[in-house]
Amino acid sequence: QVQLVESGGGLVQAGGSLRLSCAASGHTFSVPVMGWFRQAPGKGREVVAAIIRTDCSWYSADSVKGRFTISRENAKNTVYLQMNSLKPEDTAVYYCAAGTGGRTVIGALGYDYWGQGTQVTVSS
Numbered sequence: 628q629v630q631l632v633e634s635g636g637g638l639v640q641a642g643g644s645l646r647l648s649c650a651a652s653g654h655t656f657s658v659p660v661m662g663w664f665r666q667a668p669g670k671g672r673e674v675v676a677a678i679i680r681t682d683c684s685w686y687s688a689d690s691v692k693g694r695f696t697i698s699r700e701n702a703k704n705t706v707y708l709q710m711n712s713l714k715p716e717d718t719a720v721y722y723c724a725a726g727t728g729g730r731t732v733i734g735a736l737g738y739d740y741w742g743q744g745t746q747v748t749v750s751s
Contacts, residue, residue, distance in 0.1 A: 629653040629740040631723045636745030639713055643749070647708040649723030649742060658725035658740065660732055661699060661706040665719035665747075672722070676708060677732040686732055691717075713749045720744040 635647040647663065662677035676697035678685040685697055696709045706723065724738035731737045 629655060629658050629725050631725060631740055631742035633721065633723045633742040633745040636721060636747045638748045638750065641713060641715055641749055641751050643713050644709070644711045645713065645747060647710065647721055647723075647745060647747075649706045649708075651704040651706070651725060655704045655725075657727055659728050660726035660737065661697075662724045662726070662732060662738060663697060663706075663708045664722045664724055664735065665717075666722070666744075667716075667719040670719075672735055674733045674735075675721070678706065679728070679732070681728075688733075710747070713747075715749045715751045717747060718749050719747060721747050 630652045632650045639645055659680040663675040664672050665675050666672040675691055676687040678697045678699050694712045699706045722744045723742040725740040726738040
């Protein structure tokens with residue numbers, strides 16, 4: 628089992644920045660894939676970014692390219708999402724997810740464990 632705890636959400640003005648953190652515990656060796664998803668009111672859950680420990684490859688959605696950066700600190704079993712130039716349309720609950728690998732990283736089915744989510748609200 629793997630437990631994920633997100634932190635760092637909050638209220639920010641458009642153009643501002645936030646950094647989300649996701650601390651993993653438990654059998655973290657079994658989850659080389661870590662991702663961030665978000666879900667806005669009335670919308671489905673969408674992938675924001677993902678990173679793979681084994682080869683350090685990463686992915687980010689077109690909607691956040693150039694603004695959001697995913698990184699991981701393996702010694703602390705922590706994944707970060709640095710969000711810059713935030714827009715009101717980035718408002719959502721952000722979820723951290725972990726997967727055992729071997730599946731797509733851009734869909735929710737590629738992940739086995741989920742955090743409880745953290746709210747990000749961007750005001751205009």
